[in-house]
Amino acid sequence: MKDVIIKEHVFKHPIDMVWNAISKDEEISNWFIKADFKAEVGYYYSFKSEGENCTEINGVVKKANPYTLIYTWVVQNTNIETVVKWELKETAEGTALYLEHSGISNYSGDTAVQMFTSFNGGWDNCVSELTKYLSKEVHAG
């Protein structure tokens, strides 16, 4: 068992479009979590959903060269740092994403329990705001 989560996905969209979506805060706020974010090394960002019971995420941008984005990931009320890395590559089909979240074993048992409690349920709403937004748009149209 390892403490790294790796996700790979191919988007049928041009690389710059995907890059903007993951590195510009007005776009991040649309599909992910309401963000104060700048793709500049050293920028102290925050992800704060407006939903209820959504824990704030903070961290520092470590690398932000197209098309690699690395930032630390610290959950509010904890001082444990994990690292999130996004890597994009142009492919024949569009853009390949390689996402890596590492350092999860840095959480102690107690912190893990505390975080689970704070994430519990509420976080589903925090991340899926877009799904709601999209379905609203469809119904409105």
Added chain:
Amino acid sequence: MQDKITRILKAIADPTRREIFHALILASTALPITQISNQFDISRQGITKHLKTLEKAGLVQISSKGRERFCYADPVPLQEVNKWLKFYEKFWDDAIGNLDSYLGHNT
């Protein structure tokens, strides 16, 4: 202080320890250390050391009965690691799904 999850991850990072743990799980009963070390090509001392590491992580319970010590596997601590991984697995799956719909919506 080494925390619980780190101890568990360290215990299962070693292939020999995983094999020992696996053998104990398959046995699903307490095994004497002698019997465990007979199954492996390592000294009894080496086996004991691995078992101590597994015991510290809570993955193995060791109890003495007469002259022999018996080991019993306990997989429960693994759930803690698993819970974590599962949470973030789903979290990122959802996020990537959202990103995909977002990009599609903007085309």
